[in-house]
Amino acid sequence: MHSLFPKETCLPPKILYQKGCLAELAKETAPFGPRGIIVHGASFEKKGLKETLVESFRSSKLAPEFFCRAQGEPTLEEIERVIRKGREVRANWIVGIGGGSVLDLAKAAAGLFHAKEQPAYYQEGGELREKGIPFIAVPTTAGSGSEATSNAVIINPEKKVKLSIRHQDFLARKVLLDVELLQGLPFSVMCQSGMDAWVQAYESFISKYATWFSENFALKAIQLINRHLIPALTNGREEDLNGLLLGSFFSGIAFSHSRLGVIHGIAHPLGVLYGVPHGLICSVCFAPSIKLNLPVIRQKYEVMSQTVGMDLLKRVTGVLAELKISSPFKGKAILEKEMILRETLKSGSTAANPKPVTPEDVLFLLDEIF
Ligand SMILES: [Fe+2]
The missing domain is CATH 3.40.50.1970 (Rossmann fold)
Structure with missing residues (x-):
């Protein structure tokens, strides 16, 4: 229920x-x-x-x-x-x-x-x-x-x-x-941390432990970050920075009451193995996670698409392209695949993912980003 x-x-x-x-x-x-x-x-x-x-x-x-x-x-x-x-x-x-x-x-x-x-x-x-x-x-x-x-x-x-x-x-x-x-933050820091907050809000919104309470904070965070991230990065106006600041805070309130999803499950082992910033890993796993979960989140997907004013997957890929974020793993060898699988599958974040995550799903994500 x-x-x-x-x-x-x-x-x-x-x-x-x-x-x-x-x-x-x-x-x-x-x-x-x-x-x-x-x-x-x-x-x-x-x-x-x-x-x-x-x-x-x-x-x-x-x-x-x-x-x-x-x-x-x-x-x-x-x-x-x-x-x-x-x-x-x-x-x-x-x-x-x-x-x-x-x-x-x-x-x-x-x-x-x-x-x-x-x-x-x-x-x-x-x-x-x-x-x-x-x-x-x-x-x-x-x-x-x-x-x-x-x-x-x-x-x-x-x-x-x-x-x-x-x-x-x-x-x-x-x-x-x-x-x-928040004024004067380096571009890469604001960009990656903003995307992390967005991914957290998305994972919270679709989490199998989501409630009306957490969903409302998550959805407001999605709306604020979607609206203010790119303007904050390009012009640094106070109104946009405020939107990001609150969006991030709401994202935190949301996921602390719902947990996260497979993106945060896989981001931890990848972060330790490759030393890549957390926000960057979350950014590049965003679209693959949508593809993975879409069959079980159709209704929520519609709500998120309405919130960002267009198809969510198109919006996410468009924003990543505009911010010139691409996978830092492309062309690299997958190190310690067994360890990545084990850590991702036993993660509490992965356990909250709406689609029950199988080893094949983790391999799909790896395939998408490597
Ligand atoms: Fe995160």
Whole structure:
């Protein structure tokens, strides 16, 4: 039976959606205690945001520590480093200001702050008994939707796997949605993260766990991203950046209540094996997933086509062509095919795909993108 409402909702208790609201960060962290860590990426310093923040914390008589993370996706070892730094300063909270990788790292470090075991234990499904410290999310890309979810995607380089660490308490206590932070993003970052958000909304909308609640957030995300992605990339107008920022956030709310689909199932092993950005993999799997699922999603396909104003598959291939996104795998050999099959088929995302996914389906996807 199609359900109206999820069995359990999981929404950040406070969301600030206002241009310039980064300036409120010191005030918003204060109720959680005086000491904290701000996790960020390299572009944060280049944009001069660090000085602005230091100044605003100083006027609140607070001095947070900063943790600048390297490029790439977060690893288990990196979580341990943030926790170690946080424990040294007896942090009361952790803020993540950045894209999905920064938010996931800060979220996992805050959630596992008092954990007795190593992060790998929880990634393998170990039960977390200790409460962490508050996590505050400030996305600077649109986006992974990580600001709306209670899981962090983390790489275990030794085992060559990329898996979520998930706990309801990981959810951000506060989210600051500030459109100013999206200004000046590199083209490739905005393009790939925007496509990731679109794919997430699509997978959520067709997920077999979708409800009226998640579908409405997913469909609004599809509408916003479809309307604003290309204009945001070409002219950077605030109205379009705002559309993307909200589209990404809604996509996160949607999929955190419905899970995803086979694109996210296959994107994780491919990301680890080839070191290709997550958003790029999702982009090139978009059309193949539509072809795979179409026989079982006809009605929803019509709704999505109406939402984007034309046949969805044509729209997706048109947008990818306009953004000059092509498969980075074309012409390459498929490495570790057995491992890709195994990881894709056992993924929780794949389990939510509306068409039950067979090994042949995974091979079809690989064939489409290689
Ligand atoms: Fe994604």
